Amino acid sequence: DTGVSQDPRHKITKRGQNVTFRCDPISEHNRLYWYRQTLGQGPEFLTYFQNEAQLEKSRLLSDRFSAERPKGSFSTLEIQRTEQGDSAMYLCASSTNDSPQETQYFGPGTRLLVL
Amino acid sequence: GIQVEQSPPDLILQEGANSTLRCNFSDSVNNLQWFHQNPWGQLINLFYIPSGTKQNGRLSATTVATERYSLLYISSSQTTDSGVYFCAVVSGNQFYFGTGTSLTVIP
Numbered sequence: 368d369t370g371v372s373q374d375p376r377h378k379i380t381k382r383g384q385n386v387t388f389r390c391d392p393i394s395e396h397n398r399l400y401w402y403r404q405t406l407g408q409g410p411e412f413l414t415y416f417q418n419e420a421q422l423e424k425s426r427l428l429s430d431r432f433s434a435e436r437p438k439g440s441f442s443t444l445e446i447q448r449t450e451q452g453d454s455a456m457y458l459c460a461s462s463t464n465d466s467p468q469e470t471q472y473f474g475p476g477t478r479l480l481v482l
Numbered sequence: 483g484i485q486v487e488q489s490p491p492d493l494i495l496q497e498g499a500n501s502t503l504r505c506n507f508s509d510s511v512n513n514l515q516w517f518h519q520n521p522w523g524q525l526i527n528l529f530y531i532p533s534g535t536k537q538n539g540r541l542s543a544t545t546v547a548t549e550r551y552s553l554l555y556i557s558s559s560q561t562t563d564s565g566v567y568f569c570a571v572v573s574g575n576q577f578y579f580g581t582g583t584s585l586t587v588i589p
Contacts, residue, residue: 409579410568410577412577415576425576470515470527471515471527473525473527475522475523476523478523
């Protein structure tokens with residue numbers, strides 16, 4: 368069990384460019400979550416997958432954001448036409464509903480800076 | 483969505499001191515977790531505690547679900563306890579995090 372991994376760890380991009388982040392959950396975890404965290408705030412929920420199905424999306428997730436989990440394993444989060452306000456840490460977490468505790472395990476995050 | 487408030491927002495402790503962090507939430511929940519975010523940004527789950535009391539070493543947590551609050555106790559604090567402590571509650575399939583308590587433990 369190698370933990371949740373995210374790639375890249377850091378991304379600097381110019382306003383208007385598209386970016387894509389990857390999350391690899393703990394193997395056999397069927398639940399995967401994306402969050403966004405800005406400085407001084409707690410993580411804000413963006414979206415949730417159970418296996419390959421996207422079951423919940425926050426109103427924070429504008430139409431420029433899209434997430435996929437095509438085979439129920441890794442997930443990608445794409446931001447199109449980035450804006451300076453998208454600068455944040457993007458966190459991924461996974462869990463399993465086989466455990467009654469549904470403990471979330473977080474990855475190290477991808478820090479995005481939009482210039 | 484559910485409102486989650488944490489207090490105090492900031493806390494500075496001398497090494498060896500004890501502290502209590504509080505989390506209030508605005509609606510009934512069936513899932514509450516405490517997390518520690520270290521200075522490098524990594525979030526670590528400390529407790530899953532929708533009700534009752536749990537202890538893990540120097541840390542313990544109590545949730546009184548009927549009164550909509552949870553407490554995290556840190557005893558004999560160490561410099562490695564520094565960081566931000568978040569509580570998070572679940573409504574539907576969404577996790578709602580509080581704004582956190584930033585703890586600094588000085589030697």
